[in-house]
Amino acid sequence: MTGAPRQRSAFLSLLPWGERRAISGALRTETVGGLVLLAAALIALIWANSPWSGAYETVRETHFGIRALGVDLSVGHWASDGLLTVFFLVAGIELKRELVVGELRTPAAAALPVVAAVCGMAVPAALYAVIAAAGGGSLSGWAVPMATDIAFALAVLAVLSTSLPTALRAFLLTLAVVDDLGAILIIAVFFTSNLNFLALAGAVGGLMLFYVLQRRRVRGWWWYAPLGVLIWALMYNGGVHATVAGVAMGLILRTKSDTPAPQGRQPGLEVMSAGDRTAHLLRPFSAGVAVPLFALFAAGVSVSPASIGAVFARPEPLGVVAGLVIGKSVGIFAGTYLTARFTRARLNPDLAWADVFALAVLAGIGFTVALLIGELAFPDPAEAAHVKAAVLTGSVIAAVLAAVLLKGRDRVYRRLCEEEDRDDDGDGIPDIYQHGGRGAA
Template sequence: MTSPVPRRPTQTVAEFARYLRTETTGGLILLAATAIALIWANSPIGDVYRTIRDFELGPELFHLNLTIGEWAKDGLLAIFFFVVGLELKRELVVGELSKIKQAALPIVGAIGGMLIPAALALSIAWGEPGIDKAWAIPVATDIAFALGVLALTGSNLPSSARVFLLSLAVVDDLGAIIVIAVLFTASFDLVAGAIALVALALYAFLQHKRVRTPWLYVPLALITWIAVHSAGIHATIAGVALGLLTRVHADKDEEHAPAVRLEHRLQPWSAGFAVPVFALFAAGIEVSGESMTEVFTTKLPLAIMAGLLAGKLLGIFGFSFLAVKLRIADKPKDVQWRDIAALSVLGGVGFTVSLLITELSLDGEATELAKAAVLLASAAASLLAAAMLIRRSKAHAHEGTD
């Protein structure tokens, strides 16, 4: 009896390259949507933008009378988080995070990249209204933007550096998911929660029985989403749960496992439509000299910017360095500490999930100031990281020619 053929390194790199190319395109679309939102919200027809964003749509049944902006936040982002769930499941079962020694470095780095920004934000804005939940805003890293910047500026970096960033971002997303589930569940409807659990159990059962028809899975996914939303848990958690229950091992008669097929099909919709539409309605803040002054003189937005810019660098790099020195993890031989430093700065691109947590944790003027802080810090982190990555890419290219 022959043993199964192990996954070849070239297959892993090729699959990762495909992911990078998709996220690069998605990152550019996301950037365009953000620019459109800012220009539109501050134009003479800014009232039209706010009217559309705040227009209610949907039945009151199951609390589905949401605004357009809320549909983008609760509905479309569920697709994004479903793709994240698929990626997380695949990485944990058959990918880089399935190997303890290789997974240790990005896991420890991601933990540091969550703890230090949160601690820094709390220390700066302690006592400020809303900081009891807003400390979570700088915890997140945006996969689309981070991988997009890396693909555009770090073409000569070793593949292990790119795998480190992807693994780190996946673990970071898991942390953000836990924060959203725990921190923003104010009340819980037991009946709706029970329906959600039954729907998820049925989804897992159908996966186990190798049922493949979308005619069952699509209605089941909608039922799960509605039940989770009605239960009082943020609806994006439904996407994550469904992704984690999807099968990642292909059968003999399958070219790809369901998780891989669904990721390939939904990734373009997530990166090219769901996330940009969310950004369109989340990033439209009103910019003025007075508001920009407040961003740089008010503790809460300063705490967010410090968390994303300084906290991510100190947390990811510091924890990674300690993990290697304490022999908890191994640093890839072809990756230098300057590469890790550049990737740590890139971790400060919070954007999508940071904007989501901002909307969940704050209201009124504080929301606008926090969003401005997220956008400014993410832009600064991406530009600084891009400059560092270009320099590191040139250094690796030079080493390759020696």
């Protein structure tokens, strides 16, 4: 006697209402921040290639610091080591939230996006290594094409006025969150030198105190802000990239609220968890200030026919471009498709595998973290400039290809979004969640 066939789970179907609200709020902020990021990158490129390029270099290399904390950095390094810590703090909170209450909380649900993200990091790194080795180049930049810039990708969607169903946007966000974790692990393991174990011990002690304060439900920014700055400074002086402190504190913050919000209502700040409250307050600064300022001082590279030619003539920048454009697309799509086949996950019938491939191409926009890793992997300014130009070139190519693919399906996306957002009874909850519509749960 044979059993009933196993029910195949739906992939990229309608999200639960609570999860959709949380993700939509985060994506709105990231979209606005992405537009600011795009403007900052354009300003950097124009400034660095204008008659005032000398002023750009002067400002970027100006040093100042906090002597009491043993920190003396250039403006460019303050942007990458300091401001990006806030970005990674928010990323750490997002990752913790996904692991505790989000899409990654169960192994079955986490398998597909995690495998897709890992493949989306491994294939670009391998492709870079093959191209660099074949051309006799340096293998130091293998990690550069591994990261996805969610803000830049959302900015491209906003510029194109392209609607995407929330499930596709959530999948892209999950890929980016796992990417960020992979990036911070790579930075911590492979770009750490001259360790000061006393300072690192102090940073670990600070994180333990941070953990105790969280477990005891201690509230008040006046406890955490000075402690966070101290942990950051100790991490920097310990020889580990200071942004690791941000993601560590983000993972420690609690993501479950002790006081649930009234049913059917958006939780206010007073009932949010510590992690959600911190992310709510810091995400606008991270997306609208920290990341754009980093881009302003990282994306200013000389653009000329010779520099563009070098991107496709030298093995290192060519490996970065190929990794972002080809490696990301192949890795994410193959990882998603094969995992869905082996886990019996059924694709949402309103979508097609072409939509997943378009999303994989869009994930090839690797800007912020790719530029950061490029600076760490190539300390020589001339080599770093070539790699930065490659990151910009690869990201633009991926954006253009994704735009073509997504615009071809825009009519389908608009119809699905209209179904998701329709609220004929005006109660603030889309009808699809109340009247048994597509994927209602």
